[in-house]
Amino acid sequence: MAVELDDIQGLVRHAYARLTEACFYVLRIADAQAARRWLSSAPVTSAALAAKSVREVLQVALTSDGLRALGVPQSLIEEFSSEFIGGMSADANRSRRLGDVGPNAPENWKWGGSTAPHMVVLLYAAPGRLTEWTQTVTGPEWTTAFSVEAVLPTTDMKGLEPFGFADGISQPELDWQLTLPSHDHTQPEYSNLIELGEFLLGYTNEYGRFTERPLLDPADDPHDQLAPAEDAPGKRDLGRNGSYLVLRQLRQDVQGFWRFHDTRANGDPAARKAMAEAMVGRTMAGVSLVEGAPTPSPDPGTKAGREQLNAFTYAGDPEGMRCPFGAHVRRANPRNGDLPDTSGNGGKVGLLSRLLTTLGFDAAALRGDLVASSRFHRMLRRGREYGQSLLPEAAIADKGETVETGLHFICLGANISRQFEFIQGAWITGAKFNGLAAERDPLVGDRQPLSDGSETDRFSLPQAEGAACQIAGLPQFVSVVGGAYFFMPSLRALRFLATLDHSNTSSPVGST
Numbered sequence: 001m002a003v004e005l006d007d008i009q010g011l012v013r014h015a016y017a018r019l020t021e022a023c024f025y026v027l028r029i030a031d032a033q034a035a036r037r038w039l040s041s042a043p044v045t046s047a048a049l050a051a052k053s054v055r056e057v058l059q060v061a062l063t064s065d066g067l068r069a070l071g072v073p074q075s076l077i078e079e080f081s082s083e084f085i086g087g088m089s090a091d092a093n094r095s096r097r098l099g100d101v102g103p104n105a106p107e108n109w110k111w112g113g114s115t116a117p118h119m120v121v122l123l124y125a126a127p128g129r130l131t132e133w134t135q136t137v138t139g140p141e142w143t144t145a146f147s148v149e150a151v152l153p154t155t156d157m158k159g160l161e162p163f164g165f166a167d168g169i170s171q172p173e174l175d176w177q178l179t180l181p182s183h184d185h186t187q188p189e190y191s192n193l194i195e196l197g198e199f200l201l202g203y204t205n206e207y208g209r210f211t212e213r214p215l216l217d218p219a220d221d222p223h224d225q226l227a228p229a230e231d232a233p234g235k236r237d238l239g240r241n242g243s244y245l246v247l248r249q250l251r252q253d254v255q256g257f258w259r260f261h262d263t264r265a266n267g268d269p270a271a272r273k274a275m276a277e278a279m280v281g282r283t284m285a286g287v288s289l290v291e292g293a294p295t296p297s298p299d300p301g302t303k304a305g306r307e308q309l310n311a312f313t314y315a316g317d318p319e320g321m322r323c324p325f326g327a328h329v330r331r332a333n334p335r336n337g338d339l340p341d342t343s344g345n346g347g348k349v350g351l352l353s354r355l356l357t358t359l360g361f362d363a364a365a366l367r368g369d370l371v372a373s374s375r376f377h378r379m380l381r382r383g384r385e386y387g388q389s390l391l392p393e394a395a396i397a398d399k400g401e402t403v404e405t406g407l408h409f410i411c412l413g414a415n416i417s418r419q420f421e422f423i424q425g426a427w428i429t430g431a432k433f434n435g436l437a438a439e440r441d442p443l444v445g446d447r448q449p450l451s452d453g454s455e456t457d458r459f460s461l462p463q464a465e466g467a468a469c470q471i472a473g474l475p476q477f478v479s480v481v482g483g484a485y486f487f488m489p490s491l492r493a494l495r496f497l498a499t500l501d502h503s504n505t506s507s508p509v510g511s512t
C-alpha cells in the first residue's frame with residue numbers, strides 16, 4: 001500500500017516553521033457528545049498539504065483518559081501501548097526513570113501531574129493570524145465540549161531555543177517513499193533515513209515488524225471507516241497513520257545558565273560561550289563540535305544548511321576530545337551504527353573488524369558497545385519555545401524578575417518506551433552513559449544524587465593527557481513543569497473515534 005498523506009496529521013511531515021505563531025490547548029472533556037461533534041467537524045490539517053501552502057494548522061491528540069472520556073471501550077484502549085495507557089506521571093517507577101523526581105516531580109507540575117488531561121489541540125498560524133484562527137476553532141461547541149486545563153502560548157525565537165542555541169537542526173529523515181527493505185538487517189553504519197514505522201503506526205519499523213496497536217474486527221467498524229491492517233488480513237487498523245505524541249513543558253533557567261558559565265569563566269565571554277557549547281555539543285550557530293568551524297557558517301534556517309550541519313558522526317572523535325561524550329546532542333543521538341566503529345576510518349566498518357566484533361574478540365569495540373544503536377532510538381522533535389528571548393549578556397546583567405521561559409517539548413514516534421523514554425531515561429538521565437560514571441545530561445538533566453549518595457552535578461571534558469577535566473556544582477538548568485502522553489490519530493481514526501456508537505456512554509463525563 002502507498003502512504004496516504006491525506007490521512008496523516010501534518011505535524012508528522014512538517015514542522016510548520018513559517019507558521020511562527022502557535023498556541024497549545026490542554027483540555028479535559030466536559031461533555032462527551034459535544035466533544036465528539038467538535039472532533040468530527042474539526043478542520044484537522046493533513047500531511048498532504050505542502051507546508052508553504054497553509055496559513056493555519058490544527059492538530060489533535062488524545063490521552064488514554066481522553067479516549068475513555070470520549071466513550072471508547074476499555075477493551076480497545078487496552079490494545080494501545082502500556083506506557084500510553086499508564087500515562088507519563090501516574091507511576092513512581094516511570095517518574096524515577098524519566099528523572100521526574102525532586103524539583104521535576106509530577107506533584108509540582110502545573111498540569112498533567114495529579115490528573116492526566118484528555119486532549120491537546122495544537123494551533124499554528126502565519127504571523128498575525130493566530131487570534132482569528134483561535135476564534136474560528138473555539139466556537140460555542142468547543143465551550144460546551146471542553147474545560148481548559150492549560151493554555152500554552154509560544155514565542156517565536158527565530159530558530160533559537162531560549163539559551164540562545166540554534167535548534168531544530170537534526171531530525172531523522174522518514175522513508176516516505178518506502179524504499180528501505182522491511183526487515184532487520186544489521187546496519188553497520190549510521191544512517192539518517194529511518195523506516196516509516198518508527199514514526200507512524202501501521203508500517204514496518206527498524207526491526208522489520210509492525211508495532212502493536214489496536215486492530216478491530218470489521219463488525220466493530222460497521223461504517224468501514226478504518227484502513228485494513230497490512231499485517232493482519234481481515235482486521236481494521238485503528239493505529240495506521242497515527243503516531244504517539246509526547247508533550248513536556250520544560251522551564252529553562254536562562255539567567256542561571258549564563259550566570260553559572262560566566263562565573264566559572266571569570267567573566268570571559270569567549271570562555272563562557274565555549275563552556276556552554278561543550279555542554280550542548282554544537283556551537284551556538286549550530287555547528288557540531290566534531291566539525292571545526294566552516295566559513296561561512298551554514299544557515300540552520302535552510303534545508304541545505306541543515307544538511308551541511310548534520311553531515312557528521314562521532315566516529316572520528318572516539319575519545320570525546322572535540323565533542324564530550326556527555327554533551328546533550330551526543331547523548332540524545334550518538335549517531336552510531338549497529339556495530340562499534342573500530343576501523344578508525346570515519347564510520348566505515350571493515351569486514352575483518354565486523355567479524356571480530358561479532359565473535360566478541362575485539363577489545364577496542366568495548367567502548368562502542370556501551371551505547372545502543374541509534375536507529376532504534378530516534379524521534380521527531382516538534383517543540384516550540386515560550387516566554388522571553390534573552391541574550392547571554394542581558395541574562396547575566398538583569399537582576400529583575402523575568403517571564404517564565406522554556407520549551408514546550410514535543411516529540412512524535414510509534415513507540416514511546418523505545419524512543420522518548422529510552423532517550424530521556426537511559427541517555428539523558430542515565431548517570432552511567434557511554435563510560436561516564438556519575439553525571440547526567442549537563443543541559444537538560446536533573447541533578448539528583450545516585451542511590452549510594454554520589455553527586456551527579458558534574459560534566460567531564462576528556463583531556464589529551466590524563467584524567468578528564470570536570471566541571472562540578474552544575475545547577476539544574478531545566479525543570480519539568482507539565483506533561484502527558486497522547487495518541488495523534490489519523491484523520492480516518494479521528495472520525496471513527498468521533499462517531500463510535502456510544503450508547504453506553506453517559507454525559508457529561510466525570511473525572512477518570
Ligand code: HEM
Nearest residue numbers: 161165166167168169170250329332333407423424444478
Ligand atoms: C529545554 C530543554 C532542551 C533544550 C534547550 C535542548 C536543546 C537542544 C539543542 C540546542 C540541540 C541542537 C540542535 C539540533 O540538533 O536541532 C538539541 C538537539 C537534540 N535534542 Fe535537545 N534540548 C532540550 C530537551 C531535549 C529533550 C528532553 C530531549 C529528549 C528526550 C532532547 C533530544 C534532542 C535530540 C534527539 C536532538 C538531536 C540530536 C542529533 O540528532 O544530533 N532534547 N537540543
